[in-house]
Amino acid sequence: MVTRILVIGGGIAGTTTALALHKAGFDVSVYEAHPDSAEDIGAFLTLASNGMRALAQIDASAAVTAAGFPLTSMRVLDGAGTEVAQRPLGEADNPVLRFRCLRRGELNAALQTEAAHRGISIRHGASLASVQDDPDRVTAHFTDGSTTTGDLLIGADGLNSTVRRTIAPASQPRYAGECVFYGYTDSATPAEVADDERITMVRGSAAAFGYAVSPDGETYWFARVAGEALAADEIAHGTPGQWRDLLLPLLREDATPAADIVAATTGDILVTNATEMPPGAPWHSGRTLVIGDAAHAASPATGQGASMAMEDAVILAKALRDTPDTDTALSVYETLRRPRVEHNTTVSGNISRGVHTPSRAGQAPASRPADEELARLLEWNSTLGINV
Numbered sequence: 441m442v443t444r445i446l447v448i449g450g451g452i453a454g455t456t457t458a459l460a461l462h463k464a465g466f467d468v469s470v471y472e473a474h475p476d477s478a479e480d481i482g483a484f485l486t487l488a489s490n491g492m493r494a495l496a497q498i499d500a501s502a503a504v505t506a507a508g509f510p511l512t513s514m515r516v517l518d519g520a521g522t523e524v525a526q527r528p529l530g531e532a533d534n535p536v537l538r539f540r541c542l543r544r545g546e547l548n549a550a551l552q553t554e555a556a557h558r559g560i561s562i563r564h565g566a567s568l569a570s571v572q573d574d575p576d577r578v579t580a581h582f583t584d585g586s587t588t589t590g591d592l593l594i595g596a597d598g599l600n601s602t603v604r605r606t607i608a609p610a611s612q613p614r615y616a617g618e619c620v621f622y623g624y625t626d627s628a629t630p631a632e633v634a635d636d637e638r639i640t641m642v643r644g645s646a647a648a649f650g651y652a653v654s655p656d657g658e659t660y661w662f663a664r665v666a667g668e669a670l671a672a673d674e675i676a677h678g679t680p681g682q683w684r685d686l687l688l689p690l691l692r693e694d695a696t697p698a699a700d701i702v703a704a705t706t707g708d709i710l711v712t713n714a715t716e717m718p719p720g721a722p723w724h725s726g727r728t729l730v731i732g733d734a735a736h737a738a739s740p741a742t743g744q745g746a747s748m749a750m751e752d753a754v755i756l757a758k759a760l761r762d763t764p765d766t767d768t769a770l771s772v773y774e775t776l777r778r779p780r781v782e783h784n785t786t787v788s789g790n791i792s793r794g795v796h797t798p799s800r801a802g803q804a805p806a807s808r809p810a811d812e813e814l815a816r817l818l819e820w821n822s823t824l825g826i827n828v
Contacts, residue, residue, distance in 0.1 A: 442766050443467055446580055446590040448568050448603050450474070452544075453732025453749035454596030455551040458560050460498045460757035463820070469588070470555065471566035471580065473597070483544045483622045483710050484660050485740075486511060486639070489530030489537045490814060491747025494754045497820040501536050503554040508542025509654050510535075512637040519645045519694040529639070541639070541652050541660060547746070568597065571606045571728055578727040592766060593728045594756075596749075599715055601734035611721035616714040616739035617793040619670050621663045621683060628659055628697075628704030642698050646690035648741075649698040661701050663687055664741065666794055669713045683709040714739040714792050719782040724770045731756060736781040741791035744784050752777060754818050762824045772824060776817060 445461055447454045450472030461468040487495075487504065495501050512532035516525040531537040552562055566586075571593060572579040578593040595603020599613050642649040651661040665687070670678075684702055691699035717737045723730055732749035759773040760766070816822055 442591040442760055442769075444590040444592075445469075445760075446471065446578070446588060446593045447596055448580065448593065449596035449598060449601075449732075449734070450552060450562050450564070451548055451596065451598065451732075452551065452746050453598075453734070453752065454594075455548070455555050455562070456495070456498070456500070456750050457594060457596055457731060457753040457756060458555055458562075459500055459551070459558065460753040461760070462555075462558055462560050463498050464757040464761040466757075466760065469561040469563070469590075471563050471568065471582070471588070473565070473567040475565045483712075484542060484624075484662075485544055485547070485746050486743050487540045487542070487547075487750075488744060488747040489534075489539060490744075490818075491750040492530075492537045492540065493815065494747070494750035494818055496536050497754050497818050498757075500551070500554055503550045504542075504547065505536075505540065507546040507550050508540050509652075510637050511539040511541050511639050511652060514639050514641060517640060517642045517696055519643060519696065521695045521697075524643075538637075539639075541654075568602045571603060573606070573726040573728050575726075591727065592760075595728065595730040595734045596732050597730075598733045599717075599737050601730055603728060604721075604730045604734050607725045607728055607730060608722040611717065613715045613717055613737060615669045616716045616789050618664045618666045618714045618739070618741075620712050620714050620740055621665070621687060622710040623661055623680075623702065623705040624658055624707060625661075625701060625705040626656070626658045627706075628701045640697075642694070642696045644691065644696065644698060645693045647687070647698075649691065649696070651697070651701055659701055661698075661705075662740075663691070663698070663702070664714070664792065665690065666792070670711065675711050675713070678711060680705070680707065680709045683711055714741070716785055716789050719785060723774055723778075727766065729756075729770055729773075736778075736785055738781075738785040738788040739792040740788070742784055742788040744788070748781050748784060751814075751818065752781075754820070755824070758817075758820070758824050776824070780814075 445468045447458050447470045450470045458468045458470050514529050518524050529539045567583040569583045570581045579589045639652040648664040687702050723735045731752045756773050759769040763769040
C-alpha cells in the first residue's frame, strides 16, 4: 500500500503532482535541486484550458491566476502582415479555464507557495544522485550524502532526468529541429494592437514568431528558427546583441511587427534548443515513475508542455487513489496518458520540423480541453476504475 510518496523535482510537474497527491490523501514530499523557486525565470509559457482545468480539480486555480494575464483569442498573420485567421482560445468564456500567459518562474513560485500553504514539504538544494528501488520501498540518495525513503518515487526532474536514467538509461532526449528565443520589451507595443487578451502568431518566411501584450503594456515574444542546434557553449555565452543580430535579418524578410519588437528588446533574451523525448521510452519500473518532461518532453510548438504535466498530476493522483495497488495504478496511469502525450510530442515535433499541414499552423491540436473524455478523466469526484 502506498502511503509516503517522494517527488523529485519542484518545478511545474513536480509541485502540481504534489498538490494532487496531497488532495488524494497521500503523504508527499518534494525534493528540488534548484536552491529557490526561480528556475528558468527568463522564459514564459501559456497554460492552455486543459491545464487550467487540471488545476481547478485540485483547487489551485486561484494561486495561478494571481500571476500573469489571460489570453482569450488568437490571430494568425502571414509574412505580409495580413490577418489570415482569428479564433477564440480554448474555453475563453470561462474565467477559470481561460488560457494564461505567465513567466515560468512566476508559475513555479505560485505553485510552491500553494504547496507550502497546504503543509507540503519542499526541500530546496536537494540534488538527486541515485535511486535504490527495493521490493518494499524506494530510497533517494542525494549528492550531499542524505537519503530519504518512501513507498513510491516520482521523477518530475525534467528533460535531463536523473530518475529516468535509473529506469531507462538508453532513452535520451533529441533535438526537435529548431532553436527557440524568448524576450520582453515595454517599448515596442505593436501599433495594431486594438484589444487585450490576444496572442498573435506570425507565419514568417524564415521564422515562426508569436507575441502577446500584457495589461502593463509589456510585449512577451518568442521566435522559433529551424536549423542546426546551437552548441551549449554558444547558448551559455551568447549576448542579447548577438541574438538580435541573428534574428533581425530573418524577421525583416517579412512585413510584420516581429523585427521591430525584437529590435526594441534591450534586456535578456533566453535561447534554447527545442528538444523532445522519443515516443515509446519506458516510464516506470518497480516503485519508480517519471512524469512530465522527464517522460514525454515535446518541442514547444503546440505550447502544451506545462498543461500536459498538469494533466499527468491529476490523473496519476486519481489512479493511485482509485486502484488497489501500485502496479495497477501505474499501469492504468500509463494506459490513459501515453497515447495523448505521445500524440502531442509527434504533432509538436512535426510543426518544429516544418512537416505539418500548413492550414494548421498556429494551432495546438492537443489542446482541445472541451473533449468530454478528458474532462471526465480530470474530474476529481469521478472514479477512474480499473478497467479503463
